[in-house]
Amino acid sequence: MxxxxxxxxxxxxxxxxxxxxxxxxxxxxxxxxxxxxxxxxxxxxxxxxxxxxxxxxxxxxxxxxDPAVAVFWRAAVRETAELIKLVASEPITMDAWHHWRSMMLGETEGTQLERGFATLFMNRTNRSGILKGGVIGGKAQSGTYRLDARFMRDELCLRLERIGLHAGDISIYExxxxxxxxxxxxxxxxxxxxxxxxxxxxxxxxxxxxxxxxxxxxxxxxxxxxxxxxxxxxxxxxxxxxxxxxxxxxxxxxxxxxxxxxxxxxxxxxxxxxxxxxxxxxxxxxxxx
Ligand SMILES: C[S@@+](CC[C@H](N)C(=O)[O-])C[C@H]1O[C@@H](n2cnc3c(N)ncnc32)[C@H](O)[C@@H]1O
CATH class of the missing domain: 3.40.50.150 (Vaccinia Virus protein VP39)
Incomplete structure (x- = not known):
């Protein structure tokens, strides 16, 4: 099974x-x-x-x-606990969306951890998870769903924890x-x-x-x-x-x-x-x- x-x-x-x-x-x-x-x-x-x-x-x-995808995996495997902290605590707002978007696009500098989180943030707040797509609910946030609709903090922390437990069995390449x-x-x-x-x-x-x-x-x-x-x-x-x-x-x-x-x-x-x-x-x- x-x-x-x-x-x-x-x-x-x-x-x-x-x-x-x-x-x-x-x-x-x-x-x-x-x-x-x-x-x-x-x-x-x-x-x-x-x-x-x-x-x-x-x-x-x-x-x-895709460097944004690869850096997410590196952060998830090598800095799991720190990434979990960000997932649990970072605000999910339009201001945050602009900030993490500019980091994902390389316009703002960031550490591996921050860039990894930026990818996850964009993936969970954009329509269909498309990194270069638009935000859920639109920039005016006037849609039925808001940008945090798919950002289930507890579930994401759980998934990251499981990845951390297997970190030694995962190799990442870009x-x-x-x-x-x-x-x-x-x-x-x-x-x-x-x-x-x-x-x-x-x-x-x-x-x-x-x-x-x-x-x-x-x-x-x-x-x-x-x-x-x-x-x-x-x-x-x-x-x-x-x-x-x-x-x-x-x-x-x-x-x-x-x-x-x-x-x-x-x-x-x-x-x-x-x-x-x-x-x-x-x-x-x-x-x-
Ligand atoms: C169809 S998606 C893979 C989806 C994946 N099977 C899943 O279940 O999530 C294709 C992926 O290939 C990546 N990609 C595109 N060109 C590539 C290349 N030349 N070498 C490696 N990866 C590439 C894209 O960034 C994208 O993440």
């Missing part, structure tokens, strides 16, 4: 925490349990945290090229995913799984502060398909024709927004599996022509 709990403090557009049971199935079916796990596009790292806290894997590697993948065999033992959730091909540009162009997506697909790449991997994407072409060498599985073991979907999203990986048993696996 795997928990359905959300362990991540970040809200994430396109967050994939609900995939954790599927990824756990793949890990167990392929004798990768107790190993390492890497998310090169971690965002809220929702899957990674479930796998670690449920004991499916022993160590997680969290990478994100690198371009392709560069990290080129050297990941240096820190990933052979009993490891990589789960890649790149920015969406079609609508990624509006959601994240870094976005990918066609060639960036293609470069990753080529690297993963090359003989020299030896760690098992799973990639998830929006179900775009261009992406299916790039991964035409891999087994794929299409699904709706949520995976359940019993139901099959022909969905708007697609997952690809590396060659030697056995996909989840109930998944509708097909080779894309």
């Amino acid at each position: 795997y928990s359905n709990k959300l362990f991540t403090p970040l809200r994430y557009p396109g967050g994939k925490a609900s995939f954790a049971p599927l990824i756990a199935d793949v890990i167990n079916n392929n004798k990768l349990a107790g190993g390492h796990y890497l998310e090169p596009y971690a965002g809220g790292a929702g899957v990674a945290l479930v796998l670690l806290m449920d004991g499916v894997v022993r160590h997680i590697h969290i990478n994100d090229a 690198e371009d995913a392709h560069k990290l993948l080129l050297r990941c065999h240096q820190f990933l033992p052979s009993t490891s799984l990589i789960y890649l959730d790149p920015p969406y091909y079609v609508k990624g540009a509006g959601l994240y502060r870094n976005f990918y162009r066609h060639d960036d997506h293609a470069q990753i697909a080529r690297l993963l398909g090359s003989r020299r790449f030896r760690r098992p991997w799973i990639v998830s994407y929006d179900n775009a024709q261009e992406i299916r072409m790039m991964y035409s060498y891999a087994h794929s599985f299409t699904y709706g927004l949520r995976y359940t073991a019993q139901q099959r979907y022909t969905g708007s999203e697609v997952m690809f599996f590396s060659e030697r990986l056995t996909p989840p048993e109930q998944a509708q696996v097909q080779k894309v022509a």
